Amino acid sequence: MRSAGVLMPITSLPSPWGIGTLGRSAREFLDFLAESGQTYWQLLPIGPTGYGDSPYQPFSSYAGNPYLIDLDDLAKVGLLLPEEYQGIQWSTNPARVDYGLLYQKRFQVLKKAVDRLWANNKQAVQCFCDKESYWLEDYSLFMSLKSYFGGRPWKEWPEELRHRERESMSQAKAEMESDILFWKGVQFLFFEQWERLKSLAEAKGISIIGDIPIYVAEDSSDVWAHSDQFQMDADLHPTRVAGCPPDGFSADGQLWGNPLFNWEQMRADGYHWWLHRISFQFRFYDVLRIDHFRGFDAYYAIPASAETAKEGTWEAGPGLDFFRAVEKVVGQRPIIAEDLGFLTPSVHQLLKNTGYPGMKVLEFAFDSRDGGGRTYQPHNYPTNCVAYVGTHDNDTALGWISTANPEDVALAREYLHLDSIEGENWGMMRAIWSSTADYAIVQMQDLLGLSSEGRINTPSTLGGNWQWRALPGFDSPALAKRLLRQMKLYERLPQERKGEKS
Secondary structure: OOEEEEEOOHHHOOOOOOOOOOOHHHHHHHHHHHHOOOOEEEOOOOOOEOOOOOOOOEOOOOOOOHHHOOHHHHHHOOOOOHHHOOOOOOOOOOOEOOHHHHHHHHHHHHHHHHHHHHHHOHHHHHHHHHHOHHHHHHHHHHHHHHHHOOOOOHHHOOHHHHOOOHHHHHHHHHHOHHHHHHHHHHHHHHHHHHHHHHHHHHHOOOEEEEEEOOOOOOOOHHHHHOHHHEOEOOOOOEOEEEEEOOOOOOOOOEEEEEEOEOHHHHHHOOOHHHHHHHHHHHHHOOEEEEOOHHHHOEEEEEEOOOOOHHHOEEEEOOOHHHHHHHHHHHOOOOEEEOOOOOOOHHHHHHHHHHOOOEEEEHHHHOOOOOOOHHHHOHHHOOOOEEEEOOOOOOOOHHHHHHHOOHHHHHHHHHHHOOOOOOOHHHHHHHHHHOOOOOEEEEEHHHHOOOOHHHOOOOOOOOOOOOOEOOOOOOOOHHHHHHHHHHHHHOOOOOHHHOOOOO
């Protein structure tokens, strides 16, 4: 059961085209994972991002992010000419994603590819559209209308379109046919490239851990098309929104702003919306990490008019009834529960009842701002858990050491026996590899020894997040060899390689 993996967002892979893609660098990273004895590649959500660029606020729970489509791979199959994309300035800094440049330039290039796609592969694309009609019809119209209205959120559209009145919807579909075909074609390209990468991962023995946000963005095709599943008023405005209460990291709490689920309605229709969403994710991933697991036990509800999260209250979630419904539909699939944050005895009981592994974050073991304390110290880990040094919401190992309270860092150094010879980042990773946790996942930035410049996200902040990128050559043979040695020492090699000598 002992295994290991690396958390590396696709967007963070190197490429000449401004952002990591599903192309060559992703394939080479699979080689690195296999050569270093890893079992898992953990990703962040891969949906289409909007304002703020957060993968946890996508325009759809089903669609893939157009930015991840690899342009070289499109050229290889005759959908692009090299001169149509190679001379464009996609970024000003290869170590950062410039989402503004991508927004301005990527879709113009993809339009050329999609035009050729429909001209040369119409039957295959139409077959895809028919298969994915459940979500693709709403998403393609949503994106077309969004473009028509200058990017404005759907809550600012004309009332007849906000309420999806039949005559207005039919008229919009007719008038925007070419735009709708474009968005459908983009999804065909994404799915085709994703399926090739997923097949390659399977061939190399790498399982992909995906991430499903518990909430969806208000400005999404999900909420627009299924408003009855959310806590909305008669004019389709949220009555209460999601967030989390104040803690040691945020005095005002976190006001996420996502519309909350109408759990009463969802329970009445057998959780159909949720079950379809989770079933779909297992087409992409081998393992699914459910974000904000505690929200299924009790969720924090903040009045939509509130300025901070301080005004919120805890409300009962669907509990075990929901996860029993999930198991009936998808079976006993591997699911990770993101059980971080303010936990109560009932959350612990729900985790126990589901049997899912929870998460243990090493940084929380020493950080007095969080108060996690002993439960996050490796000697207290249960076997059925996933151990991390930090997640995408935490600083890197070296970043944490340089910014945490000196007393906390001193305790970590004493407990973990950190030293500069091994490298303090390697000492922190060693702690989770050597623990009894069945699964140990490290961030790529910690393997590279990066400080806070490698941080992916700082919660409750806008700007500067989700931008970090590795430089070419980051996944070197020397690093793979060093990582493989750790896997042998701590018996975390994939099952078929367990017999290799340490």
